[in-house]
Structures are given as structure tokens and as C-alpha cells.
Amino acid sequence: MNKLLAASALAVTLLGTCSGVAMASSAATAQISSSTADRIVNTAESYIGKVKYVYGVRDPQRLIFDCSAFTQFVFAQNGIKLPWGSNAQAQYGKPVTSKANLQKGDLVMFSVSTPGHINHVGIYIGGGKMVHNHPGRGVEITDINSGFWQSRFIVGRHF
Known part of the structure; x- marks a missing residue:
């Protein structure tokens, strides 16, 4: 018994x-609502010209971040917890394998050095563009369908 x-x-x-x-x-x-996605994008865009990029740094008081610390910071301000690191963030949400299926507020992961290896992350804002923290330029809006970024997309993550 x-x-x-x-x-x-x-x-x-x-x-x-x-x-x-x-x-x-x-x-x-x-899934995040469209209003939350808009808030995420608006939050990220509000830091254009205000954030400095330093690899491996997460300093919200001084607004110094690497790319994944910036996305973590923006999402946290909108009630969504993410880990630090582009590879770690690539494990959250639902995968979006085609750029054509990305939605506003999705994370977008790229390979910037080792082919096929995720080492950069931004936030999709719609219209084929992302907002991201970029070395040497800080937070900016970039077209992901042309130039340097066109062939470097690995996956998006939808929440």
C-alpha cells in the first residue's frame, strides 16, 4: 500500500x-499582439542616435550594448524576457525561415562572419527593414534585402 x-x-x-x-x-x-509589436519597434527606434555599440557589453545606464543586449533591453521594456546573446535569443519564439514571412517585431538573426553561424540580431520593422545596434554606427535602420545583409539572413523568431 x-x-x-x-x-x-x-x-x-x-x-x-x-x-x-x-x-x-x-x-x-x-504570439505578441500587433500593438506590442508596434511598441517594440517604437521603443527600438527611439534609441537611434542614443546608443553606443560595444561587443560583449550590456550597460543600460550608459546606453552601451552589443546587438543582443540591445534587443534584450528593448524587449524587456515591453514585458518580454530574452536571454543575452544572439544564439540564445534564436531559441525563443517560433522560427521564421523566409524573410517574406517576417512580421513587425520579429527578431532577425544574421551571420556576419562565419557562414551559417548566428552572430548578429536585430528587430524587424516591416517593409524589408530592421532596426539594430551596429558596430561603429549604433542603432540604425537597415534594409535586409540589399547590400551586406541580403544574403546573410539565417532565421527570424516570431513571438
């Missing part, structure tokens, strides 16, 4: 744990 009670207690514990994981997973991939 004690073994049956212990097994039942274990099953309930495991069921509760699994349910918590499922809820956390679905919460992490919950």
Missing part, C-alpha cells in the same frame, strides 16, 4: 512538472 501511495505521489509530481514545462514552453512562444 505504501508503494502504491509513493508511486501515485511521484506520478502526480511528474505530471505537475510536465504541465509546468508545457505551460512555460507555450508562454515563451505566445
Whole structure:
């Protein structure tokens, strides 16, 4: 009888744990509303000309960030927690493999050095453009369908 009670207690514990994981997973991939996407984009754009890029730095008081610290900062201001690091951020949300399917507020990941390796992230603002923190220029809006960025898109992440 004690073994049956212990097994039942274990099953309930495991069921509760699994349910918590499922809820956390679905919460992490919950879709953001268009108003939240607009707020994310507006927040990011409000930092144009105000943020300095330094690789490996996350200093919100002095507005010094690398690309992923900037996206983390912007999303946090809009109630969405993201980890630091473009590779880590690439694990959140739902993947968007085609630039044609990107939506405003999506994260966009790029390879800027090692082909196929994610090492830059920005925020899609619509119309084939992203806002991102760029080395040497700070926060700017860039066309992702021409020039340097055109062939470097890896994946988007939709929330």
C-alpha cells in the first residue's frame, strides 16, 4: 500500500512538472499582439542616435550594448524576457525561415562572419527593414534585402 501511495505521489509530481514545462514552453512562444509589436519597434527606434555599440557589453545606464543586449533591453521594456546573446535569443519564439514571412517585431538573426553561424540580431520593422545596434554606427535602420545583409539572413523568431 505504501508503494502504491509513493508511486501515485511521484506520478502526480511528474505530471505537475510536465504541465509546468508545457505551460512555460507555450508562454515563451505566445504570439505578441500587433500593438506590442508596434511598441517594440517604437521603443527600438527611439534609441537611434542614443546608443553606443560595444561587443560583449550590456550597460543600460550608459546606453552601451552589443546587438543582443540591445534587443534584450528593448524587449524587456515591453514585458518580454530574452536571454543575452544572439544564439540564445534564436531559441525563443517560433522560427521564421523566409524573410517574406517576417512580421513587425520579429527578431532577425544574421551571420556576419562565419557562414551559417548566428552572430548578429536585430528587430524587424516591416517593409524589408530592421532596426539594430551596429558596430561603429549604433542603432540604425537597415534594409535586409540589399547590400551586406541580403544574403546573410539565417532565421527570424516570431513571438
